[in-house]
Amino acid sequence: MRTVFAASLAIAASLALSSASAETVGAVDTAFKLIGPDHKVVVEVFDDPKVAGVSCYLSRAKTGGIKGAIGLAEDKAESSVACRQVGPLSFPGKVPKQEEVFSERASIFFKHVRVVRMVDPKRNALIYLVYSDRLIDGSPKNSVTAVPVPGNQPIPLN
Numbered sequence: 392m393r394t395v396f397a398a399s400l401a402i403a404a405s406l407a408l409s410s411a412s413a414e415t416v417g418a419v420d421t422a423f424k425l426i427g428p429d430h431k432v433v434v435e436v437f438d439d440p441k442v443a444g445v446s447c448y449l450s451r452a453k454t455g456g457i458k459g460a461i462g463l464a465e466d467k468a469e470s471s472v473a474c475r476q477v478g479p480l481s482f483p484g485k486v487p488k489q490e491e492v493f494s495e496r497a498s499i500f501f502k503h504v505r506v507v508r509m510v511d512p513k514r515n516a517l518i519y520l521v522y523s524d525r526l527i528d529g530s531p532k533n534s535v536t537a538v539p540v541p542g543n544q545p546i547p548l549n
Contacts, residue, residue, distance in 0.1 A: 468530030
């Protein structure tokens, strides 16, 4: 049991190191809480770590109240992603056909919001999917966006 737990921690640490980190763009309150912060929808942005010129905007629910203030709340599995070309596209190396590019904790235990980049070589496009998972029961709620890559610039697949 200890070995499985240690291996899980090692995998989680390596994913955290390879995923992008987000900066908050802004937030809006959705419900007033008398004690602790209000419930909000937060908009964050992160740059794709392996594709220069692509930024992804992520909106997601953040639970407030006392539990939210001390980090014990579980955020809802409702999020949206919109990735856009914000500069010249370049690929410093090969990219895998599918790779997690962002992950952030959505509860104190075992729930995350994840963004996965997929490559559609036939249409020369990058597809980004946001979803929420939990150790036992994830959510089918998701959002998808695509960034077209110019036809004269092939995506270097791994």
